[in-house]
Structures are given as structure tokens and as C-alpha cells.
Amino acid sequence: xxxxxxxxxxxxxxxxxxxxxxxxxxxxxxxxxxxxxxxxxxxxxxxxxxxxxxxxxxxxxxxxxxxxxxxxxxxxxxxxxxxxxxxxxxxxxxxxxxxxxxxxxxxxxxxxxxxxxxxxxxxxxxxxxxxxxxxxxxxxxxxxxxxxxxxxxxxxxxxxxxxxxxxxxxxxxxxxxxxxxxxxxxxxxxxxxxxxxxxxxxxxxxxxxxxxxxxxxxxxxxxxxxxxxxxxxxxxxxxxxxxxxxxxxxxxxxxxxxxxxxxxxxxxxxxxxxxxxxxxxxxxxxxxxxxxxxxxxxxxxxxxxxxxxxxxxxxxxxxxxxxxxxxxxxxxxxxxxxxxxxxxxxxxxxxxxxxxxxxxxxxxxxxxxxxxxxxxxxxxxxxxxxxxxxxxxxxxxxxxxxxxx
Numbered sequence: 001x002x003x004x005x006x007x008x009x010x011x012x013x014x015x016x017x018x019x020x021x022x023x024x025x026x027x028x029x030x031x032x033x034x035x036x037x038x039x040x041x042x043x044x045x046x047x048x049x050x051x052x053x054x055x056x057x058x059x060x061x062x063x064x065x066x067x068x069x070x071x072x073x074x075x076x077x078x079x080x081x082x083x084x085x086x087x088x089x090x091x092x093x094x095x096x097x098x099x100x101x102x103x104x105x106x107x108x109x110x111x112x113x114x115x116x117x118x119x120x121x122x123x124x125x126x127x128x129x130x131x132x133x134x135x136x137x138x139x140x141x142x143x144x145x146x147x148x149x150x151x152x153x154x155x156x157x158x159x160x161x162x163x164x165x166x167x168x169x170x171x172x173x174x175x176x177x178x179x180x181x182x183x184x185x186x187x188x189x190x191x192x193x194x195x196x197x198x199x200x201x202x203x204x205x206x207x208x209x210x211x212x213x214x215x216x217x218x219x220x221x222x223x224x225x226x227x228x229x230x231x232x233x234x235x236x237x238x239x240x241x242x243x244x245x246x247x248x249x250x251x252x253x254x255x256x257x258x259x260x261x262x263x264x265x266x267x268x269x270x271x272x273x274x275x276x277x278x279x280x281x282x283x284x285x286x287x288x289x290x291x292x293x294x295x296x297x298x299x300x301x302x303x304x305x306x307x308x309x310x311x312x313x314x315x316x317x318x319x320x321x322x323x324x325x326x327x328x329x330x331x332x333x334x335x336x337x338x339x340x341x342x343x344x345x346x347x348x349x350x351x352x353x354x355x356x357x358x359x360x361x362x363x364x365x366x367x368x369x370x371x372x373x374x375x376x377x378x379x380x381x382x383x384x385x386x387x388x389x390x391x392x393x394x395x396x397x398x399x400x401x402x403x404x405x
Contacts, residue, residue: 004172005405007249008087008184008237010079011345013332014050014230018082023349026331027378029360031214033228033333039194046206048213049192050230050333060147068130069143070108075233075338076140076188077147083184083235084148087249099152099180100141101171103163103187105337105392108135110193137337140188152180157337160392161297163187164234164340168400169258171238181243187341188233197229203268205301217334218361219298219327220305220369227299230333234341236348241405252348253402256385257286263395270304270391276311278397282387283315286401291323292381293356295343295388298327299334306368308389319370324381326374330360340390344400347386351404356381 009019014032016022025032032050041047052075057066060077069077080100115131133139138156145154153174157166164187171183200206207226209216217228244251259281263274275297283291296308309325316322328346335342350357355378362375387401 002176003241004175004238004255005241005244006236006252006255006348007239007244008083009252009345009348010082010086010235011342012052012055012075012078013232013335013342014052015331017055019345019349023346026328026346026357027355029331029358029376031331031360033213033216035213036192038192044197044201045208046197046201047210048216048228049197050228051192052231068134070111070134071190072104072107072188073140073143075190075231076102076186077143079188079233079235080144080148080184080186083237087237094181095149096151097181098150099154099174100144100150100184100186101155101157101167102138102141102144103157103167103337103341104137104140104189105158105160105163106189106191106196107137109191109196111135113193113195140186144184144186148184150184159396160394161334161336161339162390162392162396162398163337164342165344165388165390165398165400166260167341168236168255168344169260169398172255172258175238175240182237182239184235184237185341186233186235187338189336189338190231191336192229192231200229207300215361217300217330219296219300219329219359220309220366220373221362222364222366224300224302224305227301227329227334230335232332232335232342233338234345236341236344251405253351254405255400256403257282257401259285259399261397265395268393270307271395272307272311274395275308275389275391275397276314278399279311279315279389282399282401289385289403291385291387292383293350293386294323294325295347295386296325296327297389297391298329298359300329304391309369309371312371322371324356324372324374326357326359328357340388340398343388347388347402351383351386351402354380354382
């Protein structure tokens with residue numbers, strides 16, 4: 001089987017507009033969560049989120065083009081451009097063999113909400129002609145393929161909060177089976193709008209610690225009360241090891257395992273069994289190596305954090321054998337379908353720099369969450385193998401494992 005490596009990275013989220021500034025802020029424990037400014041939250045029970053404040057769509061698109069693309073697409077284009085520049089391709093790349101695997105959990109929800117209101121109040125004839133193409137999840141990959149000239153497979157994963165991780169697996173499969181030589185993976189999400197916040201709040205999924213936004217998302221802490229929505233995008237360039245070596249590319253890491261599973265249990269409440277089977281699948285594919293770091297799904301919800309901890313202990317044969325674990329959602333919020341891509345980028349940069357990202361806001365131990373969560377402060381460590389978990393509504397799970405080359 002072909003060896004698949006990562007040769008380009010891009011990232012944007014509420015703590016940074018590029019991969020280096022965002023990663024530095026994550027390692028420093030900075031938090032991008034605050035009171036929402038993009039709409040009036042007075043009537044909302046949850047009033048906080050990880051918004052990106054200084055992003056200019058004109059940095060990636062012409063003014064006329066911005067009307068055709070919802071914000072999640074604009075963020076995805078930003079991360080994609082950074083990853084492609086980082087990969088440093090020459091002019092001899094066969095673009096017909098270069099594809100894109102995009103991912104989003106919800107897609108253009110703000111545009112859907114906006115045009116639904118227009119239809120109701122002003123009539124269907126006033127709906128924007130760009131409404132549909134700006135909102136479809138797969139248009140993320142469509143726009144990216146146009147802007148980057150990628151003519152290979154154009155795939156899209158829409159698997160809730162596991163979408164970004166699943167897109168990495170789909171891209172790898174395309175290279176392994178030979179339908180592409182190179183793939184650009186992009187996960188992007190921007191669903192911070194009245195319907196998005198209101199919908200998740202109605203499910204009691206969001207934290208309502210509105211008076212203290214910076215400490216509201218507290219993965220694995222005993223006082224956690226729900227997740228905080230974030231927005232952002234992550235991008236990774238995947239290609240075969242042989243191609244990367246032949247062109248002298250910088251290799252961030254090798255994808256040595258990926259696992260996928262379904263809970264077959266409940267539409268929103270996660271199980272322990274489903275995530276465990278996805279972890280086992282990735283771990284077995286990787287050859288059961290010594291894992292040095294785990295980037296957890298770690299949503300700061302009561303059930304996920306408890307179940308994920310139990311699954312990790314089961315996988316590694318007890319608490320004492322489990323590697324250090326952390327969740328970066330305290331810093332950037334939960335970026336839904338983009339989370340897996342952003343967290344994979346974070347894992348690879350952590351591996352590059354030899355540093356374990358912290359779980360911030362961890363102050364009160366929970367007897368059901370008793371692992372080493374790298375509390376509050378980053379830690380220097382040699383990371384040769386890292387695992388990243390993503391679990392989504394509908395009981396869909398994805399896990400990837402990277403190795404330093």
C-alpha cells in the first residue's frame with residue numbers, strides 16, 4: 001500500500017488567521033471565545049462563541065465573488081491557499097491528478113437562514129440567485145478546485161463533527177487506489193448565526209456560562225456544561241511518500257492509520273463503543289505503535305468527555321498506559337465539520353515543534369475523567385506518533401494517526 005504523507009498545512013480560527021499564529025496561540029493557551037458580535041444575542045440563552053474577527057474575504061476573493069460564497073467557503077479558501085503555498089509545488093504538477101476532499105458539517109447555514117427570511121417576508125422572487133450555490137457543502141470543494149486549478153477527484157464529506165477527519169481518510173483512499181496522485185483536504189465551518197446558536201442551544205448542547213466566556217469551554221473538567229461553537233478552517237496537502245521525496249518536499253508527517261465506525265445507537269448522544277471501534281481500527285492499521293499524544297474530540301460536554309476517556313482507557317489497557325491527551329476546543333471552540341482538519345493540522349505542528357498542546361480551563365477533577373489532559377499549560381515532549389479523534393451526530397466516528405518521518 002502506498003505511504004501517504006502530509007506536505008502542506010493551512011489553518012484559520014478564532015485565535016489566528018494563519019497556521020503559525022493560530023498554533024502559537026493554541027500552545028500559549030489563548031482563548032478566542034467571547035460574546036458574539038455578528039448578531040444580537042439578547043434573546044439567546046447561549047451568547048458566546050469563537051468568532052473570527054479580523055478576516056477579510058477580499059484577501060481570498062474579488063468583491064463580486066464574495067456574494068457567491070458563504071463565509072465557510074471563504075474561510076476554506078484561505079486555509080487552502082496557505083496549504084498549497086506551504087507545499088511549494090512547481091509548474092510540473094499534473095492538475096488532472098490533483099484532487100480535493102472538502103468537509104463541512106452544516107455548510108451555508110447563515111445564507112439558508114437569511115434567504116428563508118427573505119422568502120417569507122419579501123417573497124420567493126427576492127431570493128438571491130447565489131443562494132443555493134453559496135450554501136451547498138460541496139461548493140467548498142467546488143470553489144477550491146476552481147481557485148487552485150485542481151481537476152482530480154472532487155469529494156465532499158458531510159458527516160457532522162467527524163467530517164474533517166473523514167475527509168483526510170477519503171483523500172488518502174483516493175491516492176491509495178490510484179484515482180489521484182495528490183489531494184488537498186479542506187474542512188471549513190461558519191455556522192455562528194441566530195439559527196445555528198439557537199438550534200444547538202435548544203438541544204441543551206451549548207454552555208451558558210455567558211458571564212465568563214474565556215473559561216466556558218472546559219473539556220474534561222467536572223464543571224463542564226456544554227460546548228462553545230467556533231468557526232474556522234484547516235487544510236492539508238496529501239501525496240505519496242515517493243512523490244514527496246522525489247520533489248524534495250517538507251514532510252510534516254505520515255498518515256499511518258485511519259478508522260471509521262458508526263454507533264448505531266442514538267442520533268445525538270454518543271456511545272463509548274462506536275468511538276472505541278474507530279480508534280481500534282486506526283490503531284490496528286497503524287501497526288499498534290507507541291502513541292505519544294492524543295488530540296481528543298473533547299467537546300466539554302458531560303457525556304462525550306466521559307465516554308471518550310473510558311474508550312481511551314479501554315484501548316490502551318488502563319489509565320496507566322494511556323498517552324497524554326488534550327482538547328484545543330477550550331481555545332478555539334468546537335468548529336464542527338472543520339474541527340477534524342484543524343485538529344489534524346495542530347497535531348502535525350505539535351509533532352514538528354515537540355510540544356503538547358494544553359487543555360485550558362481544567363480546574364476541577366472529574367472522577368470519570370482521570371487521564372493526563374495536559375492541564376492549562378503546554379508541555380515540551382518528543383512526539384513521534386499522534387492520534388486525533390472526531391465524533392459526530394448520527395453516531396459517526398473518525399480517527400487518524402500520524403507518524404513523524
